[in-house]
Amino acid sequence: MEEEKQKSISPPPCPSTVTVRRNPPRRARATPYTTTATKQQQPLSSHDVPTFPIDEILSIQIPQSETKPTVPESLKIFLRIKPLKTFTKVITTTTAKSRPRNVWPQNPSKKHIAKENRNPEIAKKVKKKEEETAAVACIALNDSYSVTLTPPQALQELKRSKTEVYEGFSHVFPADCSQNDVYDKMVQPLLEDFMKGKSGMLAALGPSGSGKTHTVFGTLKNPGIVPITLRQIFKKRDAISDDFVRSFNLSIFEICSERGKGEKAYDLLGGESSELSVQQSTIRGLKEVPIQSLEEAESLIGQAMLKRATATTNSNSQSSRSQCIINIRASCNRFSNETKMQSSDAMLTIVDLAGAEREKRTGNQGERLVESNFINNTSMVFGQCLRSLLEYQKNRKKGLQKHHQNSLLTRYLRDYLEGKKRMALILTVKAGEEDYLDTSYLLRQASPYMKIKFDNTEEPCNKRQLKTFPRAEKNKKIKLSAPKNSQIEDIFHEERNQIAQEVHLQGKKADPTDRSSPSLEHVAQDKNKREHIIMRNFSKVLWNVLKQYNEKLKVAEGEICTLKDSLRREELKSLGLETELISLKSSCLVESCIPEVEAVVYGNEKVSADESSESPVPSKNVNDDVRVRCHLSSQNDAEPRSVNSEENAGIPSATTHVETEVTESPRDQVKDAVLVPCHLSSQNDAEPRQSISSEENVGIPSATTNVETEVTEFPRDQVIQNQDDPTPSPEQVEVSQDCINSRMSNVQTKSAISRRCPDSEKQERNRRLLPAPSRSLTEEMNDLDIKDKQIEKPQVEKGKTRVQKKAESTKVQEIEVPNPARESEPTSTKKQRNGQKPRRRLQPAASVLLTREINTLDIEDDIAEPKGNRGGKKTTVTQPRSQGSVTLLRHLTDNLHL
Ligand SMILES: Nc1ncnc2c1ncn2[C@@H]1O[C@H](COP(=O)(O)OP(=O)(O)OP(=O)(O)O)[C@@H](O)[C@H]1O
Structure with missing residues (x-):
């Protein structure tokens, strides 16, 4: 009976949806004593309306669900941070450092260079440098979906950059993540769909040496996306029942520049004449090799890697000089019992882009520089396409800006870049302090998709400005700050050494302010030099423009002279005609x-x-x-x-x-x-x-x-x-x-x-x-x-x-x-x-x-x-x-x- 009474008194069960006022009116809560006393003294009758169980509702512990961003179906963006300890910065081109071997055979000439570079002294030096820079990283992982980007101290002092928080990634892979992690989170869903007959594309995008090729192909020990995917494909195919037979074909080609003039496509699985004809977005004559087994596929991949254009740069001893596209096509032969549908051909496209690189940093010259321009251009167009797609996905009313026409790669990947097919992007970044500018630029390319917070409380930067003028800012920074960044780094080291020496010598120099004077002078000199270069370039451009105008003016003057002459001639003619007419008329008149x-x-x-x-x-x-x-x-x-x-x-x-x-x-x-x-x-x-x-x-x-x-x-x-x-x-x-x-x-x-x-x-x-x-x-x-x-x-x-x-x-x-x-x-x-x-x-x-x-x-x-x-x-x-x-x-x- 008491239980029944309790039930009648107890509040009704909580409804499935409860509307809670954001700011409920505050009321002084009754003390437990008074509450119980009141309850005891005045038991609620069955007719009384029970009080709203606000306290109980508020006391309910709602499990904190992870604020996963609403990711659009057609585009997912991942971020992978390259570990600092594998920092492989090469100081000069001649002192290129050996690097861990990729899983695939490499260009023999590159191998030779790498062997030569295995100098223990250099390795020691690099190791020391790595240890020095390891402590300073520009990017830090906040959670699985956000990172904080911190500019180097020098830039902060100059108030040119602020700490930024980038949120909204599909997933951020920390520096210590494995290749399998990347596959599981990023490739697995795409592969599932691919096996069901849905096409998909994944691409690695990032600055040179940030680990794109590593992510896509990997090493012997750490195979990347392509080998794992191939493995999974054959595994899945074997697991599927007999009545659903699929055949797979592999095609690999690269797009590179031809002496900086145009784009060319080369078949990496073709014979000697591997050049492909390109018509708008269609590439004709591409060889598709059927793959029956994993071994067969791996050997083909290795073959293609050998053919791929690579070169040694300051950023990367085996830098990719072309955009590499790997197509795995699955064709369905029969009706699928599993999916109960006739599967059509599906294509899984994996793209390893050539890394954007800064001229000053890479030290590229001649042919390398031309390649670098091409690579940067393609990366830029790709970035523009990505940006417009992200903006379009954010606001569909705005309409999609079509930048894909500007490069062969983006034309080829048009369907993906227009959001018609599924695509996953993995941005690879380097975590070093000196990589701040590259990393910042890349992250801002994807910024429309993400929330960006600014930690700098002194001067909060306008988010909209950053969104609107990413390129302008980038150019500005690259042109003006790139040389400065490396120099500042050197200055810091010098300064540190100086301080250490000074501490060691214990006051050999009387005035401590003198210590900073050389660096300040250096900075001033650097500033002057930069200004001088800017002015010189500006005057050159101005001079050229004036020259062109002068030429145009000359041409125009010539034309005016000719016109004047012709006008004079015409006037004379007309005068003659007039006179003739008058004489004719007069003669007529005389007669009549x-x-x-x-x-x-x-x-x-x-x-x-x-x-x-x-x-x-x-x-x-x-x-x-x-x-x-x-x-x-x-x-x-x-x-x-x-x-x-x-x-x-x-x-x-x-x-x-x-x-x-x-x-x-x-x-x-x-x-x-x-x-x-x-x-x-x-x-x-x-x-x-x-x-x-x-x-x-x-x-x-x-x-x-x-x-x-x-x-x-x-x-x-x-x-x-x-x-x-x-x-x-x-x-x-x-x-x-x-x-x-x-x-x-x-x-x-x-x-x-x-x-x-x-x-x-x-x-x-x-x-x-x-x-x-x-x-x-x-x-x-x-x-x-x-x-x-x-x-x-x-x-x-x-x-x-x-x-x-x-x-x-x-x-x-x-x-x-x-x-x-x-x-x-x-x-x-x-x-x-x-x-x-x-x-x-x-x-x-x-x-x-x-x-x-x-x-x-x-x-x-x-x-x-x-x-x-x-x-x-x-x-x-x-x-x-x-x-x-x-x-x-x-x-x-x-x-x-x-
Ligand atoms: N996550 C990582 N773990 C271990 N090593 C890595 C990782 N990322 C990159 N590396 C190493 O860094 C070096 C450069 O990487 P990689 O060649 O993949 O850069 P990239 O972005 O492809 O450069 P590029 O655009 O010039 O081709 C390689 O030796 C690679 O093994």
Whole structure:
């Protein structure tokens, strides 16, 4: 009963999952006495809610499980520390130390060197050094998954490095671990999968002499991964039942550099011509040897090792100079009863990479140095691939950066480096203090996978910085600190010896500070030297860059010169073409240019010339603006005698728009401004005695010239007087000429005519400056010559001319307009061509007027009948002439013509 009661009182069984608050509210715990007393005094009834057994839960001892990192399936990273006692640092290349033999036969030449190096004195020296350095290790094992990396004291003092803790390895093999340990932890799982038909790869990565080859191949006493794996394969195969038969093939090849220019693959199991053809990631012609037994396999491995490129360096007397790849392929012949599945071919790939090495440390020169560059490059690419894979596995969103294209090895191992197949990496490191930089670099390559802690409390280093710039930092350290590191080491030794000597001599040197001065000097010198080297290299690079720029500049200048030349040539060409075009156009124009005269009177002007002349209108206080616009088109055949215009010869689209403003003095009651645009057409042979002033458009494309000339008409009475006395007084002519000239000065010419005016034209212009009577006479003479006595009375077309002012009515300045259509080419052009000045005969004004009169007369008719416009308007003043006057006129005409 009591037990039942106890059960009812006792708390319910603990649930499988319990949520515990991180920071539970603190309560003062009751003393045991009070607790028991309370329990005894107030026993809990079955209805009471039991208190939460917080104390009991807290008192439960949870077994501390090992914090094993969550290792991604496709990649495992192991670390192996090389024991310090086997430190085999060779001081110089000539004093290479013998080393324990690998299990596989070695290159005879290397053997010979190794024998030579078995000098007891050297061995003694090395042993002593080993003992000295044994105590100082840069790496220490924390647990199975983490290590602490401590920089040498010298670097710590310089504050260049800090103590780092690397966590998160799949497993860390301490220095005293055996080869079997490595196999069990690292290879065994892969082999299991391999035997089930899953491919896998394991690779050894690390600096030169860190024990990669030792780990992969091992020695006679301590066989490495490959021999143990082969042993296990045959063991397992024999253990498997008969109905599951597997056959194994072995292929081994190496990738090495060809004089630093490219990568080449060589079959290590092939015959003499062992070079393999490489196409992207595929290696063709690789020999696969079937292996039936362990012995057979071991002998093949030994054979390959003999062929493998090795060399002696400062770091390693038998350093691998190539990347060696061993493929064991398992093919399944039948259905497996064990796995109940058809196994496919599986490949187990074991890679022994050539160790990255520092130039300063290895002392490599020539061919070795070239090899070293290749090795470092491949290691770097491999490291980059590894880093990006680790980062990708950490954060899948980021995407995998593909560096594998940069080397043949990484291309070949692409599937593994992209995480598509399982891979295990073993990083081998040397534990010596002098190996700190190599070790640090290697560990940082794998850092994205691991947690890195920094022990240095003084200056905690930014983890992210280390992650982000591992290469930059590495380069920096290698270039600047590598020589320093070894030197510092020597300095330490020297210093130690010095101190010992000083202690021994007991104060031979008075000042103890003097002891450190040589080393400090050395450090300063070293620093200066380094800076000097940096500056020298920098200036070299700068010089080269400047040189290249100079060359480029020269080339560019040459190109500019050539371009300029061609441009000049093109310009000349285009100029020539332009000139040709202009001449062509002008010639075309000359042929087709027939002036056309069109006269339009705007407004309400209905006054005919006759009316204006006849009607004695008291034109007082009336201002009549008569604007005469003469549009000279190509068909203009108007008589240009009285139109003072410049020629259009040689002008493309030579349309001369002439606007002449004729301001009439008080005259008829006509008050409206009259604009008379005169379009001189070929048919329009009307008397162009309107005072028109125009400008020439010579040789100017689309030279439309607007000329506005205001001609002030004289008072009507004066006009009448002029009619009576047709001879214009010189004053009148001069006045009107002045007026025209003043108007001419306002002429707006759209093109630069003067520039293109030939001399002949200038002469022509000068000619126009002659007194009006002379000009008129000249023109009359020319006209008479050309027309060959066929003087027709001007007919103004009805459609074109509404009002034609009688020229005589104005009796003002006559402006001549050359008529290009009178002949096949304009007179001026003709003159130009002939290069002659026109003949001029000065005649008195009376004769000029007489000639004009003659022109207006129809000589053929004895009795000249008045001829009006088409509009019935009289354009000329007709007077009945006597027979005698007609005869006289004819006679005069004949004489003039002569
Ligand atoms: N864990 C170890 N135990 C005993 N000896 C070792 C160990 N690791 C390396 N060694 C010895 O150190 C020497 C150099 O090792 P190994 O040739 O394997 O270096 P490596 O990394 O392959 O160098 P390299 O990249 O130049 O080829 C060898 O003589 C090897 O036997």
